[in-house]
Amino acid sequence: MRAYARLALAGFRRYSTYRQAMVAGMATNVAFGLLRMAVLVAAVSQGSIAGYDVAATATYVWLGQGLMAVVVLWGDKQLADRIRSGDVVVDLYRPWHLQSALLAEDVGRAGYALLVRLAPPIAFGALFFPFRWPELATLPLFAVSVVLAVAVSFGMRFLLNATTFWLLDNRGVQALYTGFAWLLSGLAVPLAFFPSWALPFLWSTPFAAMLQAPIDVFLERGSPWPLLAGQAFWAVVVLGAGHLVLQRAVRKVVVQGG
Amino acid sequence: MADSTAGVYAKLVGARLRGQMSYRASFVLQCVANALGQLTELAIILVLFNRVSALGGFSVNEVVLMYALAGTAFGIADLVASQLDELPTYIRTGTFDVLLLRPLGTLAQMMASDLQLRKLGRIVAGVVALVYALGHNEIAWSPFTAVLIVVAPLSGAVIFSAIWVLANAVCFWVVDGQELANAVTYGSNAFTSYPATVYDTWLRRFFAFVIPGAFVAYYPSLALLDRPDPLGGPAFLSWISPLVALAAAVVAGLVWRTAVRHYRGTGS
Numbered sequence: 311m312r313a314y315a316r317l318a319l320a321g322f323r324r325y326s327t328y329r330q331a332m333v334a335g336m337a338t339n340v341a342f343g344l345l346r347m348a349v350l351v352a353a354v355s356q357g358s359i360a361g362y363d364v365a366a367t368a369t370y371v372w373l374g375q376g377l378m379a380v381v382v383l384w385g386d387k388q389l390a391d392r393i394r395s396g397d398v399v400v401d402l403y404r405p406w407h408l409q410s411a412l413l414a415e416d417v418g419r420a421g422y423a424l425l426v427r428l429a430p431p432i433a434f435g436a437l438f439f440p441f442r443w444p445e446l447a448t449l450p451l452f453a454v455s456v457v458l459a460v461a462v463s464f465g466m467r468f469l470l471n472a473t474t475f476w477l478l479d480n481r482g483v484q485a486l487y488t489g490f491a492w493l494l495s496g497l498a499v500p501l502a503f504f505p506s507w508a509l510p511f512l513w514s515t516p517f518a519a520m521l522q523a524p525i526d527v528f529l530e531r532g533s534p535w536p537l538l539a540g541q542a543f544w545a546v547v548v549l550g551a552g553h554l555v556l557q558r559a560v561r562k563v564v565v566q567g568g
Numbered sequence: 569m570a571d572s573t574a575g576v577y578a579k580l581v582g583a584r585l586r587g588q589m590s591y592r593a594s595f596v597l598q599c600v601a602n603a604l605g606q607l608t609e610l611a612i613i614l615v616l617f618n619r620v621s622a623l624g625g626f627s628v629n630e631v632v633l634m635y636a637l638a639g640t641a642f643g644i645a646d647l648v649a650s651q652l653d654e655l656p657t658y659i660r661t662g663t664f665d666v667l668l669l670r671p672l673g674t675l676a677q678m679m680a681s682d683l684q685l686r687k688l689g690r691i692v693a694g695v696v697a698l699v700y701a702l703g704h705n706e707i708a709w710s711p712f713t714a715v716l717i718v719v720a721p722l723s724g725a726v727i728f729s730a731i732w733v734l735a736n737a738v739c740f741w742v743v744d745g746q747e748l749a750n751a752v753t754y755g756s757n758a759f760t761s762y763p764a765t766v767y768d769t770w771l772r773r774f775f776a777f778v779i780p781g782a783f784v785a786y787y788p789s790l791a792l793l794d795r796p797d798p799l800g801g802p803a804f805l806s807w808i809s810p811l812v813a814l815a816a817a818v819v820a821g822l823v824w825r826t827a828v829r830h831y832r833g834t835g836s
Contacts, residue, residue, distance in 0.1 A: 334747035341751045344771055345758050349616070352623050352766040359619045482597025489605040498612045505618055 313406065314414040321418025332426050335379065339431055343375040347439070350499070360502035365440035366529055367500075372435030373525050374497050376428035380420055380456065381463035381520050383495060384488050389471035390480050402560060409552050413464055420460045444530050451534045455524040458541035462519045465548030472552065475559040496522030502531075516544040573672060580680050588685055595686055602689035606639050609761060610697060624765035625798050630789065631763065633701035637785035638760035640694030641724025647687040648679055648725075649732040656739045656746050665833050675733065675824050694721075708794030716791055716807070723813035724760075724784035730816035731756055731779055733824055740827040756781040765798050772799075783812040 325332075347368060353359060354367045362370065378384075389412065392398045401408050435441055444452065470487055474480040492498055494517035501512045501522045512518060519541040527534045588595055613635055617628040626634075655678065658664040667677045698721070707713060735749035742748075759767070759775040764786045767775070776782035783805075790797055791806035 331747065334745070338747045338751040338755075341755050342758065345755060345767075345775075348767045348771060349623070349762050353616050353620045356620055356622075477594065479591040479594040482594040482601060485598050485601035486604065489601055489608055493608045493611060498608070499615050503615050503619055505615075 314410060317411055317414040318418035318421070321415035322422045323418075324415075325419050325422045335427065336430050339375045339379065339427070340434055343371055343431060343435070346375075346498075347371050360500070361531065362500060362502065365442045368435055368439040369442045369529060370500055370525055372431045372439070372441075373428075373528055374521060376431040377456070377459070377521055377524060378497055379427035380423045381459050382467065383463070383491050383497060383521060385467050385470055385484055385491070387471065387480075387484065389468070390474040390484070393471070393474040394478065409468060409549070409556055412468065413461075413549075416464045417460065424456070442529060444528055448527065448530055448534070451538065452524060452528045455527040455534070455538060455541060458538065458545050459520050459524050461545040462516050462541060462548055465545060465552050466516060466520070468552040469548060469555060472555045472559055475562045491517055491520070494518065495520050496525065500525075513540070516548060519544040576672065577676065577680050580677075581683050584680075584683055585685055598686035599689040602687055603693040604689075606643065606690045606693035606697075609639065610635060613761070624763040626763045626765070629701060629704045630793060631761075632697060633705055633792065634763060634785040634789045635761040636694055636698035636701045637720055637724060637788055638757065640691060640698055640721040641784050642728055642757045642760070643687065643691035643694045644721065644725035645728030645732060646690060647684065649729040650684070650687075651682045652678055652732050652736040653746065653750070654678075654682070655736045659739065659831075662833060664831070668828075668831075674828055675821070705793060707792050712807075713792055716788055719810055720785075720788035720792075723809040724788075726813035727780055727784055727809075727816050728753070728756070730813070730820035733820040737820075737823050737827040740831050752779060756784075760784045760786070780812050780816060783809040 350367050350371060351364055354362050354364055358366075389398070392401065401411075404411075436443075466487075470480065470484060473483050477483065494512060494515050496512075496518060501509065501518060504512060523537045523541050526532070527537055610632070613628070613631055616623065617631070621627070623631055655664075658667070658678075664674075667674045670677065698717075702717065732753050735752040736746075738749060739745045756775055756779050760781045764772055764776050764782045772782075776786070787797075787801075787806045788809050796803065797805065
C-alpha cells in the first residue's frame with residue numbers, strides 16, 4: 311500500500327516540474343473558454359435553455375474547461391507507447407499490479423491538475439462572469455464526484471491503451487475516442503441541450519460520468535445521488551474490465567524489435 | 569533543376585504515404601475518425617439550433633454554410649501544415665539541423681515531412697456539408713459567386729496554413745510555445761465556424777482581423793448569401809479573402825525566413 315502512495319506522490323511531483331507547460335495550458339484553456347462562452351451565451355441570452363441561464367452557462371463552461379484537464383478527456387498514450395516499444399514487459403515483471411500502479415500515479419497527476427488546471431479557470435470565471443456557486447454542503451459531494459470522474463476516465467484510458475496489445479497501433483481507436491468524448495461527455499454543449507429522446511442514451515455512456523456528472527453536481531441540477539451512483543457503477547465496470555483485459559493481454563505480449 | 573527538386577519532394581511524400589498504409593486497419597479507422605470529428609462540430613451546431621432559431625442573427629442553414637467553408641479550409645490546412653506542430657520536437661532533438669543541410673526549403677520540407685493521408689476524411693466531410701449548405705440556402709448565383717465557392721475554401725486553407733506557420737515560428741524563440749501555438753491555430757478554427765457577430769468586440773477583433781479568421785468563412789458567406797455585413801463593414805470585405813490569403817502567406821513566409829536565420833541549434 312505504501313508503494314502505491316509513493317507512486318501517487320511521484321505522479322504529483324512529475325507534473326509539477328513542467329511549469330511553463332502549465333502556464334501555456336492555462337492560457338489555452340482560457341482562450342477556448344472565451345470562444346465557447348460566446349457561442350453558448352449567444353444561445354441562452356435569448357431565453358434560458360433546459361434550466362441554463364447565463365450564469366449557469368458560464369459556470370458550466372469554466373468548470374468544463376478545468377475538469378477536462380483533470381480527467382484528461384482526450385486520452386493519453388503513455389502505456390500504448392510502452393506496449394508498442396516492448397518496454398511494457400519490464401512493467402509486467404515488476405512486483406506490482408500494473409493497473410493499480412498506473413492508477414496511483416494518475417491520482418497524483420489529477421491532484422496536481424486540480425490545483426493548477428481546475429482552480430484557475432474557476433477563479434477566472436467567477437471574477438469576470440456571472441457565476442453560480444453551490445451550497446457549502448454540495449462541495450464535498452462535488453469532490454467525490456470529481457474523484458469518481460478521474461477513476462472512470464483512468465479506466466477508459468487504460469482500456470484504450472490496452473487495445474495496443476492486439477492492434478499494435480491504437481491511434482485510430484484513440485482518434486475515435488477523442489471525437490466521441492468531446493460530444494458525449496457534455497464538453498461541447500451541456501447534455502441537457504440535446505433533444506429529450508437522446509438523453510437516456512447520452513446518460514447511459516461512461517462519458518457522461520467523466521464530465522457532465524460532476525458539473526451537474528456542482529450546479530445542483532436535481533439530486534446528486536443518482537449521478538454519484540452512476541459514476542460509481544462505471545468506475546467499477548471499467549476498472550474491472552481493465553483488470554480482466556490485462557490478465558488476457560499478458561499472454562498476448564509480443565516483444566517487438568531487438 | 570526545378571524539375572528535379574520537385575521530384576525529390578514527390579519521392580519524400582510518396583515514401584511517407586506508403587509507410588502510413590502499413591497499419592491498414594488503423595489507417596481506415598483514423599480516416600473515419602477524422603470525418604466523424606468534423607461531423608461532431610456539425611452535430612453541435614444542430615443541437616444548439618434545436619433550441620434557438622438564430623445565432624448572432626443567422627439561421628441554421630447559414631451557420632452550416634459558414635461551418636462547411638471553415639471545415640473544408642481547415643481540413644486542407646490540417647493536411648498540408650499541421651506537421652509544423654512537430655517543430656519543437658525537431659528543434660529539441662536537433663533534427664532541424666538536418667533540414668538546414670539539405671538543398672531544399674525548410675518550410676516545404678517540414679510540410680512534406682509527414683503528410684497524413686487520413687486527414688482526407690475531414691476534407692470529404694467538409695465538402696459534403698458544403699454541398700448540402702449550397703442546396704439549402706438562397707445563394708445569389710452569378711459567375712462571381714460560382715468562382716467564390718471554389719476559391720473561398722482554398723483561400724481559407726492558405727489563411728489557416730499561414731496562421732500555422734506564424735504560430736509555430738514563435739517556437740524558434742519561445743521554448744515550449746506549442747500549446748500557445750495550438751490556442752491560435754485550433755482556436756481560429758473554433759472561431760470561424762460561427763458568425764463573427766456572436767463574439768464580443770475584442771475577441772472578434774483578435775480572431776477576425778489580427779488573425780484574419782473572419783475572411784475564412786464569415787465574409788465569403790455574406791457574399792454567397794448576398795447579405796450586408798451586420799457589423800457595418802463595407803461590402804468589398806466580402807470579396808477580398810483571396811487577397812487577405814495572399815498577404816497572410818507573404819507575411820508568414822517572411823517571418824519564417826527571419827525565424828530560421830535567428831535559429832541556433834540546441835548545441836548538444
